[in-house]
Amino acid sequence: MERRDREERRSPAISHLYLSSVFLMLPVFLAVIIWTLRTGLPPRRLGFACDSQTCRPVNVPQTLGTGSFRTGAIDLTGDGVAEQVQLEEQQVIVYSDGVETWRGLPEWRVVDLALGDPNDDGRSELLLALWKPDAASVPCDSTEASTLSSAEALVEVSHPFIIGYREGAYRILWGGSAVADPIREVELGDVDGDGVQELIVLEERGDDCAVTVWRWHGWGFSLMWRSPPGRYRDLTLIADGAGHPPIISVAVKS
Ligand SMILES: [Ca+2]
């Protein structure tokens, strides 16, 4: 009887201690919730595996990573020694033995680039996704056209360009026309396993993006496949083991 009395007398103290602990932990719980809301959860990654006809969704490792090019090495001059390629503040710079040997035009705003053989001629080049000012199309019957200065008539549009080294100099080997769907990111890789590299593009489609796969046809690229639109970013290619072509991987914003 005395023991029960003691327990009954002690139970309010235990309840008080329990409530105090909850109140003490409350700031910790709130901090975790705020941190999660502010930083967001890691984006989910989605993969696409391709064959000669199409690409289909596949599972890929949920690793973090950026799809934007920063630096890389490839032999552009064909002498067997790799050049260093850097993308700095939207300008492409090529170095040979630490010495700058080429940089893109100042009016180009390069948002991404890929190293490889986009035009399937056995030589390595740079595939640039760039914005540059182009002459705006002004209606022929517009009375305002004659009053516009040349600077005012320019608009910045998205292009794919191929830069290569030929006959002792870096040149624009192929300057693609302005694209209707601006290019966000590019990759080069033989995703269908036929021995020829494809151009993989993350392009804007309204408020969303689409992943597209393009084949070089001799004087330009033709579309092989386009994904349904999604909130994609960070386009990369990931190895799928010996004998298998690489898999396209994109992060999906939640
Ligand atoms: Ca070289």
Ligand SMILES: [Ca+2]
């Ligand atoms: Ca080439």
Ligand SMILES: [Ca+2]
């Ligand atoms: Ca291929």
